[in-house]
Amino acid sequence: MCGIVGYVGPEAGDKALDVVMEGLGRLEYRGYDSAGVALIGQGEVETRKRAGKLANLRETLEQFPLPTTATAIGHTRWATHGGPTDANAHPHRGGEDGKLALVHNGIIENFHALKQELVGKGVEFTSETDTEVVAHLLDEAFARTGDLTQAMREVVNTLHGAFTLLAVHADQPDVVVGARRNSPLVVGLGEGENFLGSDVAAFIGYTRHALELGQDQIVTITPDSYEVIDFDGTPSDGKAYEVTWDAAAAEKGGFPTFMEKEIHDQPHAVADTLLGRTDAEGKLTLDELHISEEELKAVTKVVILACGTSAYAGMVAKYAIERWARIPVEVDLAHEFRYRDPVVDENTLVVSISQSGETMDTLMAVRHAKELGARTVSICNTHGSTIPRESDAALYTHAGPEIAVASTKAFLAQITASYILGLYLASLRGTLEDSDDDLDTILSELQEVPAKIEELLGTMDRVKEIAYFMADSRSVLFLGRHVGFPVAMEGALKLKELAYIHAEGFAAGELKHGPIALIEPGQPVFIVVPSPDSEHGLHGKVVSNIQEIRARGARTLVIAEEGDEDVVPFADEVIRVPRTSPLLAPLLTVVPLQVFALHLSTAKGLDVDQPRNLAKSVTVE
DSSP states (O other), rough: EEEEEEEEEOTTOOOHHHHHHHHHHGGGGOOOOOOOOEEEEESOOOEEESSHHHHHHHHHHHHHHHOSSSEEEEEOOOSSSOSSSSTTOOOOEEEOOEEEEEEEEETTTTTTHHHHHHHTTTTOOOOOHHHHHHHHHHHHHHHHHHHHHHHHHHOOOOOOOOEEEEEEEEEEEEEHHHHHEEEEEEEEEEOOOOOEESGGGGGTTTTTTEEEOOOEHHHHOOOSSSSEETTTSOOOOOOEEEEESSSGGGGGGTTTSSHHHHHHHHHHHHHHHHHTTTTSOOOOSSSEEEHHHHHTOOEEEEEEEEEEEHHHHHHHHHHHHHHHHHHEEEEHHHHHGGOOOOOOOTTOOOOEEEESSOHHHHHHHHHHHHHOOEEEEEEEEEEEOOOHHHEEEEEOOOOOOSSSSSHHHHHHHHHHHHHHHHHHHHHTTTTTTSOOOHHHHHHHHHHHHHHHHHHTTTTHHHHHHHHHTTTTTSSSEEETTTTTHHHHHHHHHHHHHHSSEEEEEGGGGGGGGGGGOOOOOOOOEEOOOOTTSSSSSSSHHHHHHHHHHHHOOEEEEEEEEETTTTTGGGGEEEEEOOOOGGGGGGGHHHHHHHHHHHHHHTTTTOOSSSSSTTOOOOOOO
């Protein structure tokens, strides 16, 4: 959940605080309950930390400045152990002399037993956090070893749970040591300076050269070097790579919020996700494939694992994969998968979807699937993150950094990648050859979608007006069928996340089975209408649903494709989207719902980018 940054530069350097504060600004989407920094000064560690958003820490630093220095660590917190107070904010000090400081992302599951041992030794605690326990343990280990790396190695082998740790010690002023287990940490490689961060956004303003860390590894950085070892002390090289986007991509680009910028990034996100998906012979490819074609042809079932918005992308994927590849697909919430004794074997393809690649529920589910013998594919937006590294194949979405907590462009990119996967499986299995669908036609239609999203974004003025008119709404319902059903649920989720009001998405066919009781005069209902070209008479069925709720006084806000006139007599508002193939429609129909949630939240005066109680990456179970 939390954001962490580490920096060490030239001995006479003076920019450590600036680097860390800039990095925390880019990582605040990961947590904004409190923030803090620790700097190595003249033989001591100085800290500043404050509850609340990063702006509070900046105010404190103006009132109580810190000296210029070459080494620093920083943290922005999403509270787990202990409330969001000054005392619980990171960094935490260890020992009576206060020479050691530590920041932490994750949860230490055995902290209570470790704390009782320390209390028995007379250690006094100043916070309610599990992190302070680690700080005192690390200080004890440093007193024995005189080396921060060795001390870290001793301590991490006593810890249970998920964690990334960064530590500094005044007796080793040009060293920052980090460790990771089930939680993200990446190294930034500079010239005469090196960086650590939860995400490459932490240091992208200074270097694009990065290093992946594996599971259960410790990294030690100095101004001119880095060293990686496993928790057992075995040396490791890590995996170097270059970040393909720059600092400007992590800025707002002239928009008032990151979310609005990212909504407008969506044409590029979809287009970039489609790039490079065919080889010289025109065959579809995956980014990193370690599954043979024979193994994929033998797949008898696909299981999709995801949480939140990614799960709704997975629901869209189910319709596409079953249609094109003729394989049965299950969609599981990742946090439920392990606990239902799933039926998975070597002929099961498990597809995980995660924007960050660090979602703990999804990671644990993937590991469980691998234990059961399944082949695993990761759809992910973050190069080098844990889930794609641990999967047999990766399909990166190339959407660029998504900073706003509420996901938008990642959702569209995930759906696009899912379509690519479905088409890839279909091409291997030859299931499109005898169907009405044609691979080249579908790919051609996908290539046209980015321009259609761009066109759609230019027509959203009325949606913004509706959002401002509805700022006092206490409840909004969403209906959809087929691929419109997950779009309806995603629209409801966006409103919950951003506006803190009751919102619920239903399969429109369920309306008469209970939910219609919620309809009363004035109740706003968004209806995602299938194309008139949809099969099985779905369009007419949903138009009938609109009539049913309109007759009971609902205010109907209808999302329909251009040229669909059947909805007009029963709609209070018609929001038009460009025509496309019915299966591809979610890439368009969700956009007005994103814009609506954004502007209703803005009308209420709420923080769009950092909704209350939420963080971007859920890295604890």
